[in-house]
C-alpha cells in the first residue's frame with residue numbers, strides 16, 4: 001500500500017506548478033523572470049510518471065534518532081502522545097501584505113503580489129483554520145534524520161513523530177523573508193526588529209508614511225502571537241523555517257556585498273547591518289524559527305551552470321550561512337529542481353548541493369509529496385502554496401487545500417485586484 005501511495009504521490013508531484021517566484025525589481029538578472037501566470041490546473045499532465053516498481057519504499061522501520069526532539073508516546077502533562085507515520089503537510093508563504101492599498105494599487109508589481117502573496121488578514125484566517133482543523137506545528141528538521149546504514153553509508157530516514165493524540169503535523173516555511181527593496185513601497189514590512197517588549201516585531205511605514213512598529217503586520221510576529229494565544233498549536237516550540245536569499249541581505253538588513261563596486265564606506269555600513277541583524281537572528285532561533293537557503297541570487301537550479309551554482313552557494317554560505325548558522329534545508333527558487341527540473345535525477349548539481357550539507361530539498365507542488373532518495377543521502381519534498389493563484393483556483397484547486405481551509409472563506413476580494421476567480425465561474 002505504501003508503494004502504491006508513493007507512486008501516486010510521485011506522479012502527482014510531476015504536475016508541477018507555479019514556483020516560488022516572488023516578484024522583484026532591480027534584482028540580479030536571474031531574478032528578472034516575471035511571475036509565471038500558469039494556474040496549477042493548467043500544468044501539463046505527467047508524461048513520464050515512473051512505473052510503480054521504480055519507486056522504492058521508504059526505509060523501515062522508522063527510527064527515532066533524538067528522543068529529546070520529540071517526546072515518546074505516552075501521557076505527559078495530561079496529553080497523550082501517539083505515534084504518527086503519515087504525511088507531514090507543508091505550507092509555504094511569502095511575506096504577507098500589511099497594506100493592500102499599497103500592494104494592489106495597480107502598479108507593475110500588483111498582479112505579481114496578488115498571485116504570490118496573501119494579506120495579513122488572510123494569513124491570520126489560514127492560521128486559525130489549520131489550528132481549528134487539528135494541525136500542530138513541527139520543525140522540518142525533526143521530520144527526517146540522517147543515519148548511517150549497515151553498509152556504512154549515510155542515508156535519510158523519516159522519523160516517527162509523537163504528536164498529541166488526534167493531531168496532524170504541519171511544517172510552515174516562509175520564502176524570501178529578506179524584505180526586498182521593491183517591497184518597501186508595496187505594503188510590506190520593511191524589516192524585523194525587536195520591540196520594546198523584547199519580542200520580534202516588524203518595522204515599516206503605513207500609507208501615510210508614518211513609521212509603524214507592530215506584531216500584526218508581518219507573517220513572523222503574527223505567528224508568534226498566534227502561538228502565544230494558542231500554545232497547543234506548537235507543542236514542541238516549532239514555528240517555521242525562513243527561506244533566505246542573500247542578494248539584498250536578510251530579514252530587512254542589507255548584509256550583502258556587491259562585486260561590481262565595493263568601498264570601505266560600503267563595507268562599514270554592511271558591518272553595521274550585520275551587527276544589527278545578529279540579535280534578531282538569535283531571538284528568532286530562541287523562539288522556534290529556523291533557517292534554510294533559497295540560494296544567494298534566487299537562481300534557477302535546473303538550468304544554471306554548475307560553476308555558477310557553486311559560486312552562488314559559496315556566496316550564500318559566506319554572507320548568509322555565516323550569520324544564521326549551518327542548515328540542511330534548501331528551498332528551490334521558482335520551485336525549479338536541479339539538473340533539468342527532473343525530481344528523479346541525481347545529477348551533478350544535486351550532488352554538489354548535497355556535498356555542501358543540504359539534505360532536505362524543497363520544491364513546490366500540489367501536495368506535500370516527499371521522497372527519500374536511495375542513491376544519495378537526501379530527501380526531496382514538495383510544499384503547497386496558499387496565495388492568490390490557489391485562492392482564486394478552480395474547484396479542483398480548492399480541493400487540494402480543503403483539508404487546511406476553505407479558500408472561499410479566506411480570500412479577501414474586497415482588497416485584491418478585480419481578476420478572475422476560477423471557483424466562481
Ligand SMILES: [Zn+2]
Pocket residue numbers: 020021022175176294298333334
Ligand atoms: Zn523565492
